[in-house]
Amino acid sequence: MSLSQLKRIYWAFNPPTVEKRTDALRFGIIGAANSAAWALIIPAKLHPEVVIQAVAARDRKRAEEFAKKNGIPEVKDSYQELLDDPNIDCILVPLPNALHFEWAVKAIRAGKHVLLEKPSVSNSIEAEILFKMPELDQPNPPVLLEAFHYRFHPIWSVFMSLVNPADVVHVDTYSMIPWWFVNKDHIHFNYNLAGGTMMGMGTYNFAALRLIFGAEPEECISADVKAFTEGVHHDCDYEFKAKFRFPNGCIGEAFSTLQGPTVWHPSYATVTHRQVEVPDKTLPPSQEKFVTREVTIHGFIHAIFWHRVDVKESYEIRDKSTKKVIKKWTESRSQKAHTPKEAGGDLANLEGETYWMSFRYQLEAFVNRVKGRETAYWVDREDSLNQMKMVDMAYEKSGLGVRPTSKFQAN
Template identity: 65%
Template sequence: MASLVSMVGRIYQAFSPPQQPAKVGDALKFGILGAASIAYVKNIHGRSLTPLTYKLRPLALIIPAKSHPEVIVQAVSARDRKKADDFARSHGIPEVRDSYEDIIHDPNIDCVFIPLPNSLHYEWAVRAIRAGKHVLLEKPSVSNSTEAEILFNLPELSQPNGPVLLEAFHSRFFPAWSYFRSLIDPANVVHINAVSMIPWWLTSKDDIHFNYELSGGSIMAMGTYNLAALRLFFDAEPEECLNCEVHAYTDGIHDKCDYDFRAQFRFPNGGIGEASSTLKGPTSWTPSHVTVTNKEIIMEDKSLPESQLKAQKQELTLHGFVHGLFWHRVDIKDVYEIRDQNTGNVIRKWEEKTSQKAYTFKEAGGDFADLPGEPYWTSYRHQLEQFVNRIKGRKTQHWVDRSDSIAQMKMLDMAYEKSGLGPRPTSSFR
């Protein structure tokens, strides 16, 4: 019961964080390109039920900004002015602009947040950077690796005191992710399996996920989290996509957009990474999880007779690796065997299992113990902390650098090529 009360309190504070009484004088002013509409849960008869509290833009920037003394969400723009007006009124944003151009060319705006459909990320990130704005760019950063190579190698990004560009891979900034990664020695990893999902009742054919021209697809949606987990925990880039099975609608309209996928990759040390996700999952939401399996090691045990040996195989699982604030758990399972050295027969076998959570860096311990954060900080709030630190010239403990984002898009392309659907289309913008 105590843990349930703690969880409810933590989540409540995540959506209603203590607000800073006053922002500092040199606070960064953000402009948002695009206005979110409220997502409604629909029952099987199509009737709208209660509005979801999961709203991408408020969770990704507006709510975290409330508790950050150096961030002000100043303006929003949308192609539909009424939508922008309603969004601004709902979230206390003081200014509404008529166009995206008005935001990126406003000298009063320091940073631009781009949560537009995937196909528009490249164009508006380039435009914003050329206008001298810092850019917080929703993941996946762009539609394919061709766009990534151009965007992340823009000359403006290499200039002293030039714009800061960050692919908003929020999950990688959460304490539990850092703690889990600290437990892994990539040289010992032989297999990784990453699984994620979205229930069927949160998607429909009309969603941008199923629009090829908008660079939709399950690999581009939740799948990008899975593929990032493989790359980061192997600490390497895949050499080959061995297979990628997908399912897509076959109506001639949405047939290039996968609603689920299962892919397998080979990594340089011979390890195998598997990833699967669906946008048409079961009714009950199953938390994402990634399991890392280490190679077997033979342990010295002088208590055993010379004819026997002791073997250990370790398996580590991070449950809830996408949105760890709501719920997560790190499981460490060690499987031991006592074997006869001559026959290989197993004489005795047992398991030892421990679990750990890290809602703060203090809980993560080790090198992370002194890093800032509160139990109610979402991964987005931790991400915002580092984004501001980088802009202000302060040390950043976690970051997604440009080469990382390019490599990520190459892996997505690799999966789409193997699937037969092909990479998402390249923008005509130059």
């Protein structure tokens, strides 16, 4: 690991605190989840328009400890008290999956803007209700964002600029967490809390496939899982490999495990395009040129640590009449982008520092939406609904069944 990389990671987790504006949005956090530090607390230190005002947890003592550790000024006695506070503008929901639906619905009905941890809900039944709430179609509705943070990082924009969805024929995606990071008793493996790897890291893979193809899967061809079978862990996959058919017979594959090898392997997505003709005026009229492009993004989920986009283009020159290959060669290049300026293109003039995590870029977009400003990228409601349909499709094919629907009645 280089010195510059170490410095970047240090500043990512120990960022300089910026001066807050008087019109800063005041966030409340429902639940004292460790993930809140990555999702909001650290990014908020770098945002002049965000203040973490309050937290509530099932156990007040735990909430008090969380508040003290993170410099949060207020502790509420209950989730509902947090929602009832007129001084709170926005809510972060980092609760276990099974509680997302209830508290996102309640927060929206309380008029709060909601940053909702992925997966948004437990299944597409809940997604249909949440993302079609009438409150979200009113003038000046609350902002609701499913927190697929990696999609906001500049390197994802670079990667997608090199992908032509119309020409993609195959995509392979990979993500993992080592076995020592998540034990069997973690909420990821609790069926009643909508646990499972496809609900955890797998959602990143599924979202990547949908974005790369620019389409929704028509069928889950296979979903092979390794799953726990006893107690609260029953039907919770700790590893899976799924294959989907997209329009025009294209194939997307996803592998993820929460019980991976000891050494962490960065996530990746490899995209193979069909061979296409390339205009080349330097060639004689009797010849034609073709290219097959392969693009791989490494480390896309947590790009702050390490990432890279590799492009490999395989060229052929053929005789037009005989189709005989006259010449073949391959060209390769790589690119990194920690900031919008490094990404270039439409992002070049946007703000960003090398130590900004994807969560910080996500928070920038969220605040801009709340403030009525334009955003370079967004995850809309239809996108989130389709995402849960894909997750359900895979769980049905696996034989484990979709995750249970909440008993909370939204109507």
